[in-house]
Ligand code: KIV
């Protein structure tokens with residue numbers, strides 16, 4: 437078991453990357469509800485929007501920064517410590533606008549970004565690497581001049597995951613950007629194309645090349661379903677800031693899911709400074725507010741995550757019931773505020789343990805031997821009817837009692 441005293445800095449991007457990808461983006465009142473939930477969870481940083489993108493988003497970022505100030509004055513501990521960040525392209529007017537919005541927060545941040553992959557520089561930006569570096573440095577200097585000592589500057593190399601062939605350029609650019617005043621360097625896997633080990637290796641290279649007082653950040657998209665793995669392993673390779681989102685909301689297949697990352701870290705012995713017990717409640721609220729339902733097999737929060745159907749799994753779950761580590765359960769679900777732990781249902785694959793557990797849960801007395809006798813009867817019914825609800829199992833049990841007792 438790994439133990440690592442370095443704590444992750446959980447930086448949530450639900451209100452920016454998540455919101456920009458919603459079919460019905462949130463209005464400012466809805467964004468405020470999400471933000472308050474982020475404070476309840478206790479995230480260390482929140483990217484609250486992209487102020488230059490619209491008047492509405494500017495107002496929302498400003499309102500959230502002002503709200504944070506007010507809550508901090510009133511003594512709210514989460515508001516006192518949270519970094520409130522706004523996104524800005526490497527364009528002076530974007531950076532100015534961002535600062536106008538976030539400056540009210542106790543810890544404001546300007547997060548500016550520019551692509552660094554050969555593909556994007558040539559075909560999207562139409563800029564040479566030298567021009568990209570120059571633009572990045574001048575924009576970070578501008579951002580730093582605005583935040584002064586009141587806030588900080590984050591710089592992202594957009595499409596960093598596609599920079600496998602030009603890492604020398606990226607590292608050279610990043611050294612210059614750090615000189616110019618950026619203290620957080622974010623390395624996004626803007627599009628997930630390759631195996632996580634390649635990305636983690638790139639993170640290691642940057643971590644080793646930059647001064648140790650620079651915070652390395654990762655921001656992964658989930659195009660191949662490995663964003664959680666890439667994010668978690670990047671932490672152990674030197675990244676401290678982990679950019680994640682609630683319910684994994686974000687462009688295309690989403691951003692890295694906050695819940696999966698923090699549970700994996702906590703299970704691996706890394707302290708996570710978050711109210712983990714609010715995760716399940718948060719997931720349900722975000723699903724309602726976004727109109728995006730939770731996939732039934734979503735890790736940790738999906739309806740199926742706690743259901744065991746085959747006989748062997750039901751037996752193991754039953755024998756380890758109430759224990760912190762279940763035979764077929766990654767966590768004690770109380771950890772994320774989900775109160776049902778193992779849930780057994782009866783299918784044609786189920787054994788006597790399921791019969792025993794379902795019936796005794798309802799207060800009936802039944803021995804394991806009696807459960808063994810009932811199992812084949814239920815199995816043949818289930819072969820015709822499919823999965824049996826607890827009520828159906830009880831009905832069959834009661835019918836059998838009547839038959840036996842006359
Ligand atoms: O995915 C990405 O590269 C981004 C940047 C703007 C940080 O969202």
Ligand code: ZN
Nearest residue numbers: 453624626655
């Ligand atoms: Zn992104």
